[in-house]
Amino acid sequence: SAVISQKPSRDICQRGTSLTIQCQVDSQVTMMFWYRQQPGQSLTLIATANQGSEATYESGFVIDKFPISRPNLTFSTLTVSNMSPEDSSIYLCSVEGQGRAGELFFGEGSRLTVL
Amino acid sequence: AQSVAQPEDQVNVAEGNPLTVKCTYSVSGNPYLFWYVQYPNRGLQFLLKYITGDNLVKGSYGFEAEFNKSQTSFHLKKPSALVSDSALYFCAVRDYLSGTYKYIFGTGTRLKVLA
Numbered sequence: 474s475a476v477i478s479q480k481p482s483r484d485i486c487q488r489g490t491s492l493t494i495q496c497q498v499d500s501q502v503t504m505m506f507w508y509r510q511q512p513g514q515s516l517t518l519i520a521t522a523n524q525g526s527e528a529t530y531e532s533g534f535v536i537d538k539f540p541i542s543r544p545n546l547t548f549s550t551l552t553v554s555n556m557s558p559e560d561s562s563i564y565l566c567s568v569e570g571q572g573r574a575g576e577l578f579f580g581e582g583s584r585l586t587v588l
Numbered sequence: 589a590q591s592v593a594q595p596e597d598q599v600n601v602a603e604g605n606p607l608t609v610k611c612t613y614s615v616s617g618n619p620y621l622f623w624y625v626q627y628p629n630r631g632l633q634f635l636l637k638y639i640t641g642d643n644l645v646k647g648s649y650g651f652e653a654e655f656n657k658s659q660t661s662f663h664l665k666k667p668s669a670l671v672s673d674s675a676l677y678f679c680a681v682r683d684y685l686s687g688t689y690k691y692i693f694g695t696g697t698r699l700k701v702l703a
Contacts, residue, residue, distance in 0.1 A: 504688075504689075506690065506691065508693075513676065513696075513698075514695075514696065515678065515693055515694065515695045515696050516632075516678070516693040518690055518691070518692065518693075521688065521690050523688070529688065529690075531690075565631075565632075567632075567691075574639070575620055575622060575637050575639060575682060576622075576634045576637065577622075577624070577632070577634060577680075577691060578634070579631045579632045579633075580631065581630075581631045582631060
C-alpha cells in the first residue's frame with residue numbers, strides 16, 4: 474500500500490492568485506496522477522507526472538494553468554494558477570501501489586474554494 | 589481511448605437484499621477494470637480489479653464483480669447489502685497509450701442502502 478499526504482487539506486483563495494498543492498508519498502513511485510473532483514462527482518484526470526520528465530496533460534488542461542513539479546520519486550506539487558471560481562474543487566493526488574499493479578491509492582484531497 | 593460508463597446515478601436497495609451497481613466498458617485489447625468506493629468525507633478506496641483469469645473477482649468488504657466480455661460489462665455486486673455500504677462507487681479502466689498509462693473513472697453511482 475501507499476500512504477499519501479496532501480497539503481493543504483483545504484483553503485480559501487482569492488480570484489487571480491495561485492496555490493500550490495503538495496503531495497508526499499511514503500514510498501518511491503514512478504507515476505503520480507493528479508485528479509480534480511467536484512464534491513460528489515466523478516474524477517477528472519488533470520495530468521500524469523513521471524519523475525524526471527515533463528508531466529503529460531489531459532485535454533482541457535494546460536501547463537500554464539496547472540504547472541506540476543516532480544523532483545523525486547516521493548513528492549510532487551500541483552499549482553493552480555490565476556484562480557477563478559471555476560477552479561473551486563477537490564484536487565486529488567494518486568499513486569499506484571508498489572507491487573499492487575492497477576491499484577490506486579489516493580490522498581485525502583485538497584479542497585479549494587476560490588472567491 | 590478506453591472508457592467506462594455507469595448508467596445509474598443512484599441505486600437504492602433495502603438492507604439485506606442483494607445489490608448490483610452497473611458498469612460497461614469500451615476498450616481495445618484486454619481491459620484492466622477496477623472498482624473504487626468513496627465514503628462520505630473520505631478518500632477513494634480500491635475495492636477490486638479484473639486483469640485476467642476468473643471472470644468473477646472478489647474484493648474488499650464482501651464485494652465482487654463479474655467480468656462479461658460479450659456484454660462488455662463489469663458489474664459490482666454484493667449478496668447482502670449493509671447500511672454501511674452506502675457510498676459513492678466508481679468504475680475505472682486503465683488506458684494504455686504510447687508506453688504509458690492512466691486511469692479513467694466513470695461518472696459514479698451513489699448507493700443508498702435503506703434500513
